[in-house]
Amino acid sequence: MSKRKSIGIMGGTFDPIHYGHLVIAEAVRSKYNMDKVIFVPSGCPPHKNCSNVSSAMDRYTMTALATATNRYFDISTVEIDRSGKSYTYDSLIEFKKKYPKHDIYFITGADAIKDITTWYNYEKLLEMCYFIAATRPGYTLSNLKNKELQMLSKKQLENIEIIEVPGIEVSSTDIKRRVRENKSIKYLLPETVEDYITKYDLYLKKENDI
Ligand SMILES: Nc1ncnc2c1ncn2[C@@H]1O[C@H](COP(=O)(O)OP(=O)(O)OP(=O)(O)O)[C@@H](O)[C@H]1O
Ligand SMILES: O=C(O)c1ccc[n+]([C@@H]2O[C@H](COP(=O)([O-])O)[C@@H](O)[C@H]2O)c1
Numbered sequence: 001m002s003k004r005k006s007i008g009i010m011g012g013t014f015d016p017i018h019y020g021h022l023v024i025a026e027a028v029r030s031k032y033n034m035d036k037v038i039f040v041p042s043g044c045p046p047h048k049n050c051s052n053v054s055s056a057m058d059r060y061t062m063t064a065l066a067t068a069t070n071r072y073f074d075i076s077t078v079e080i081d082r083s084g085k086s087y088t089y090d091s092l093i094e095f096k097k098k099y100p101k102h103d104i105y106f107i108t109g110a111d112a113i114k115d116i117t118t119w120y121n122y123e124k125l126l127e128m129c130y131f132i133a134a135t136r137p138g139y140t141l142s143n144l145k146n147k148e149l150q151m152l153s154k155k156q157l158e159n160i161e162i163i164e165v166p167g168i169e170v171s172s173t174d175i176k177r178r179v180r181e182n183k184s185i186k187y188l189l190p191e192t193v194e195d196y197i198t199k200y201d202l203y204l205k206k207e208n209d210i
Pocket of ligand 2: 010011012013014040042045046047048086087088089108112118119120
């Protein structure tokens with residue numbers, strides 16, 4: 001990594017945000033001594049059905065609650081303010097303009113990076129920023145390098161770093177299912193987010209009914 005200043009961009013649907021997201025963002029920030037990590041809730045996640053996702057306001061609020069206690073964490077509305085699919089390429093253009101002196105690192109789970117060749121304008125994206133892919137349980141480094149990423153050139157692969165972080169086996173899908181089944185979600189996500197979910201009765205209906 002160069003000695004230039006750097007920031008991390010942590011994009012996600014965050015429906016809801018949980019400790020899996022927070023752990024990887026903090027692990028990457030401290031490992032690379034980043035100035036900050038900006039959490040970017042998607043407006044309409046490109047690879048998900050937007051109509052099945054909670055409102056942008058709920059997801060933004062939960063992300064703000066979850067990140068409030070970390071002075072290095074920030075939050076951006078760049079994607080929820082934009083209409084149409086929330087392509088990372090469009091957001092990165094904006095962040096490059098806003099932070100011309102910083103190196104930009106897009107932080108993602110390793111399971112998401114394996115599909116990078118299906119992302120909008122992925123070739124340009126890989127020239128514009130570095131990707132830091134945190135392994136989550138079930139994804140090994142060798143599997144990822146050998147199989148899913150084999151379409152990429154050596155130069156493109158150089159802009160992707162796969163790192164291991166303390167694994168937390170939690171997903172937003174699992175949390176939503178637990179809420180529906182009236183199971184505890186305690187210790188899977190910050191208490192403030194848990195309280196928000198309870199207060200506004202989020203996730204009680206089946207995903208297709210949202
Ligand atoms: N437990 C986890 N460990 C590591 N990375 C994670 C974890 N959960 C999510 N991520 C990563 O965080 C990013 C944003 O994830 P997202 O908001 O879609 O949450 P999710 O839990 O993966 O949701 P879903 O269950 O709907 O797939 C993605 O790059 C994803 O790979
Ligand atoms: O730009 C794309 O084509 C693209 C395709 C899939 C995922 N992403 C981004 O990757 C991040 C994680 O996505 P998701 O669907 O797992 O929440 C989020 O910021 C998405 O906008 C971006």
